[in-house]
């Protein structure tokens with residue numbers, strides 16, 4: 001069942017992955033997927049996870065990665081700063097989405113007993129922390145990339161940088177919409193939607209959260225591959 005769902009998700013993201021990575025091959029040691037574009041002018045690539053120095057040839061268009069050396073004295077992935085710092089946005093953002101979801105349900109059902117004003121304040125706080133602290137996480141990632149991977153231009157890093165920028169921009173928009181008071185009534189914590197403009201703000205807010213949840217999920221998933229391999 002879970003494998004079937006993973007296969008369906010894998011098929012759905014394949015066109016996007018192809019656009020981001022181009023043609024790929026798999027590290028013979030740790031099975032991390034690398035892009036042909038990661039190979040330098042000498043036909044060599046260094047796997048960012050296991051440190052295998054790979055010589056890539058493609059006779060008849062078929063990728064044949066051969067391990068010619070191993071980079072030793074590599075810092076263990078779990079000792080790097082970025083994987084630890086990533087728990088701030090990756091951990092907090094879904095909690096903020098959960099809070100916003102509870103407020104959406106409360107606005108539709110209008111149960112009197114729910115402390116919606118408190119949930120609204122807490123959601124804004126968690127959302128602001130997730131987005132506000134994310135530049136530190138990104139800076140830690142760039143630092144790790146420069147120091148541990150020699151700043152090599154991997155497609156997987158490029159993808160992470162692009163998605164990180166997306167997370168900050170969309171997250172900043174969500175925080176601004178929430179803090180403006182146009183989405184939720186400051187008194188009750190429920191969705192106000194008293195005017196077409198406020199309804200538009202609420203739709204934009206939830207759409208932004210939904211898209212950013214996919215963005216941060218992708219960042220976490222791809223980052224997990226960089227730490228644990230596949």
Ligand SMILES: [Zn+2]
Nearest residue numbers: 027030047050
């Ligand atoms: Zn590897």
